Amino acid sequence: MDLIGVSFLGGLLGLDRRGLGQIWVSSPIIAAPLVAYFFGVLDVGIWVGLVTALLWSYELPVGSAIPPDDTVISTSAVYLAVDGVSRHGVGVEAASLGALLWCIPAGELARRLDGGLRRFNVALSRQIVRAGRDERERLLMRAQLMALVMLFLIESVSVFIAVSAGRFVLPWLWTIESPSVMQGMELAGLLVAALGIASGLLVVNRARAWLVIGGVIVVSEFWAVLGR
Numbered sequence: 001m002d003l004i005g006v007s008f009l010g011g012l013l014g015l016d017r018r019g020l021g022q023i024w025v026s027s028p029i030i031a032a033p034l035v036a037y038f039f040g041v042l043d044v045g046i047w048v049g050l051v052t053a054l055l056w057s058y059e060l061p062v063g064s065a066i067p068p069d070d071t072v073i074s075t076s077a078v079y080l081a082v083d084g085v086s087r088h089g090v091g092v093e094a095a096s097l098g099a100l101l102w103c104i105p106a107g108e109l110a111r112r113l114d115g116g117l118r119r120f121n122v123a124l125s126r127q128i129v130r131a132g133r134d135e136r137e138r139l140l141m142r143a144q145l146m147a148l149v150m151l152f153l154i155e156s157v158s159v160f161i162a163v164s165a166g167r168f169v170l171p172w173l174w175t176i177e178s179p180s181v182m183q184g185m186e187l188a189g190l191l192v193a194a195l196g197i198a199s200g201l202l203v204v205n206r207a208r209a210w211l212v213i214g215g216v217i218v219v220s221e222f223w224a225v226l227g228r
Contacts, residue, residue, distance in 0.1 A: 003167070007160040009035060010075040014110075014155025017071060020148060028052035028074035035078045044081045047096045048074050066118070069110035072155060076103040076162035080170055088174040095174075102170060106162035113154045121147055 013034070016026035024030060029049045036045025052074040056067060077099040084095030121143070128139045 003160065003163055006035065006075065006079045006163060007156045009038075010072060010159030011152040011156030013075060014069070014071050015148065015152055017069070017155075018151075026071040028056075028070045031071050032074040032078050035075050036082065039078075039082045039086075041082045041085060043092055044085060044096055045078050047092060048077045048081060048100060051096070051100065052077070066111050066115050068104070068107035069114065069155070069158065070107060072110045072158045072162065073100065073103045073107035076106055076159050076166070079163050080166040083167065084170060084174055088171060090174050098170060098173070099166065102166050103162045106158045109161070110154055110158040113158070114151075117147070117150055117154060120150075 013026050013031045016022055016024070025034070029052075032049030032052065033042060033045035036042050036048075052070050056070045077096065080099035080102065081092070081095040084090040084099065085092055088095075090098075124143050124146075128143060
């Protein structure tokens with residue numbers, strides 16, 4: 001699957017978030033293994049899917065709240081992690097953790113674009129209400145189709161940006177990383193997956209949660225470097 005293919009798949013999976021179906025295929029725990037299946041590296045998809053789902057388990061799209069787009073994050077991270085494992089010989093944990101951290105801004109980008117789309121939909125609904133009875137049905141059908149297309153574009157473009165940039169940056173990082181640093185990444189990946197973060201994220205605020213994650217990575221790196 002190439003860049004266009006994974007972007008298209010990410011767009012389709014993203015429609016399930018609130019536009020079409022809503023049968024949970026957009027959940028990272030399903031979307032990530034599904035993408036990884038096409039690459040034949042299912043363990044990467046399971047790692048990315050589980051950790052992503054746990055990291056954002058406290059973020060729920062309730063009411064006007066728009067959480068970071070974990071579908072974009074997990075879909076993009078799987079592609080980049082598979083690239084690190086298959087082409088550069090990076091371990092599953094290290095490649096998955098590095099790709100996941102890289103793709104977090106793409107999830108935030110999709111979240112902001114989704115907020116803009118919601119405001120556009122509100123304005124469009126007001127226009128439909130003001131329209132005449134005969135014209136209202138036609139405008140409603142067009143508005144629904146337009147919303148689906150725009151949501152698909154938000155998801156697919158966000159994946160495209162994350163993956164296309166990551167394909168250049170992450171391989172460069174994999175080649176310059178020393179064995180000690182890579183061992184630290186492997187250890188950090190194991191610890192983040194083992195800790196799960198889920199229970200901690202439910203009882204601490206967001207800033208402390210990310211502080212814990214950063215602390216795990218830093219301590220793992222120091223442990224690997226000093227123990228070399």
